Amino acid sequence: MKVEFANIFIRSAIEVFQKEANISLSRQSLVKKNAPIPSLPVSIVLGITGYLRGQVVYSLDENFAYSVARAMLPNKLPAEIRKLTNSAVSEIANIITGQASIALAGEKMKIDLTPPAVFSGEGMLVDFLSIPTISLRMISEIGVIEINIALTEDGVG
Amino acid sequence: MHTGLIVDDAAIMRVRLREILEPEFQVVAEAGNGNEALSLYEETKPDFVTLDITMPQLNGIAALKSLLAANPGARVVIVSAVGQKQIVFDAISIGAKDFIIKPFDPERVLKSVRRLFE
Numbered sequence: 001m002k003v004e005f006a007n008i009f010i011r012s013a014i015e016v017f018q019k020e021a022n023i024s025l026s027r028q029s030l031v032k033k034n035a036p037i038p039s040l041p042v043s044i045v046l047g048i049t050g051y052l053r054g055q056v057v058y059s060l061d062e063n064f065a066y067s068v069a070r071a072m073l074p075n076k077l078p079a080e081i082r083k084l085t086n087s088a089v090s091e092i093a094n095i096i097t098g099q100a101s102i103a104l105a106g107e108k109m110k111i112d113l114t115p116p117a118v119f120s121g122e123g124m125l126v127d128f129l130s131i132p133t134i135s136l137r138m139i140s141e142i143g144v145i146e147i148n149i150a151l152t153e154d155g156v157g
Numbered sequence: 158m159h160t161g162l163i164v165d166d167a168a169i170m171r172v173r174l175r176e177i178l179e180p181e182f183q184v185v186a187e188a189g190n191g192n193e194a195l196s197l198y199e200e201t202k203p204d205f206v207t208l209d210i211t212m213p214q215l216n217g218i219a220a221l222k223s224l225l226a227a228n229p230g231a232r233v234v235i236v237s238a239v240g241q242k243q244i245v246f247d248a249i250s251i252g253a254k255d256f257i258i259k260p261f262d263p264e265r266v267l268k269s270v271r272r273l274f275e
Contacts, residue, residue, distance in 0.1 A: 019260040072169060075176070087169040094167065094211065095259045098238025102258075105241040113239060115166055115213050 002153070005104065006030055006134045009056075009147055012099035013138055017145075020092060021071035028137040028144065035128045036135075036148035041121065042086075044093040047114035052104060054131050054151040058093040062120070064143025065089045090116040096147075159274060160185045162201060164194040164217070165209040165236070170259075174207055174236065177263040182270060191215025195223055198231070205273050207266070208253070210237040210244065218247060225252045232273040236261065 010027055017023045038059030046056045060068075062085075069081050069088035076084075094116050101111045119126060131150035138145050160183045163174045171187045178184055185201045188194040190212045198206065206224070210217035217235065224231050233253045237244075240258035248256055255269045 016260055069169070073172065076172075084169045084172065087167050091167040091169050095238040098211075098240065098259065102240050105243075107242060110241060110243050113211050115211055 003134065005100075005149055005151060006136055008100045008103045009096065009149055010136060010138070012096045012103070013136075013145070013147060016092060016096045016099060017068075017140070020095065021068050023068065023071060023140050023142065025138040025140050025145070028139040030137075031135050033133040033135050033148065035130045036133045036150040037128050038146060038148060040144070040146055042089060043119045043126075044090050045117045045119070046093060046097050048097075048101075048111060048151060049114075050105075050111040051109040052111050052151045052153055055128070055148075056093075056097050056100075056150070057128070057148040058089070058096075058145060059148075060089065060143060060145045064140075064145065065120075067142045068092060086118045086120065090118045158183045159204040159270075160201070161270070162186045162188065162194065162197055162203040162206045164188040164191070164206060164212075164220070166190055166212040167209075170209070170236075174266065177266050178207075178270065181267065189213075191217060191220030191223075194220050195227075198224060198228065205232040205234065205270055207234050207236045207270075210235060210239050210248075218244070218251070221248060221251050221253060234266075234269050234273070236266065 014025050017025045036057040040059035042065045044058040069085040105111045133150040136147040166189050175184050186197040192215045208217045235248045235253045235256045238259040245256045
């Protein structure tokens with residue numbers, strides 16, 4: 001998988017967090033893994049098909065997730081924000097991936113995204129396919145988000 | 158006051174779009190997928206629709222085709238994270254009046270809906 005994909009997702013994440021939640025992100029680390037297994041308790045999984053195929057798996061902790069929702073819903077009470085927290089992080093992940101897909105698709109290719117699936121809670125066991133993965137950690141003043149990019153291009157790893 | 162139907166699988170996006178639109182327009186229904194959108198359109202006959210693309214059951218492009226086949230005068234604005242050139246072209250070719258890419262500026266959404274009635 002091309003490392004340049006990482007730069008596309010880094011740029012998208014920075015832009016989307018700033019515009020949607022007024023949160024500044026910066027890159028903390030980049031490692032390679034064998035599968036897009038998330039390491040934080042709240043995970044959002046999107047499938048990708050088309051000229052690129054695979055998954056993008058985001059993860060963050062519950063406090064950061066709540067903070068993101070609160071930033072996106074400044075006029076709502078805490079109880080309503082809590083109800084919409086999973087939807088907020090799911091939508092942020094959707095928008096980041098959508099933005100990245102514009103750059104990845106270029107002029108002529110097409111990439112489709114699946115609706116995001118959110119998993120949250122400690123001790124959950126989810127199996128992921130073994131696909132070479134680039135795992136990014138992006139940091140802000142209020143938390144960390146991990147982005148696991150497991151994409152293959154035209155069947156090539 | 159013109160009436161609207163908001164279609165997006167993300168509950169938070171439906172809340173935010175309602176907040177943006179409601180001072181000026183009346184949101185009469187919300188749908189979380191394309192099938193619900195088609196039912197609610199027939200039930201409420203809104204003056205406009207905001208329509209997401211990536212949704213479960215029936216996606217926005219398929220819903221747009223069906224909606225316009227049954228209601229050729231429907232005013233639909235796409236509001237989606239998937240803004241690839243081919244998809245924008247497809248949506249406008251099918252008959253969407255505008256395509257707004259997320260993350261969006263609230264004023265962009267308002268201007269787009271206002272323009273539907275000029």
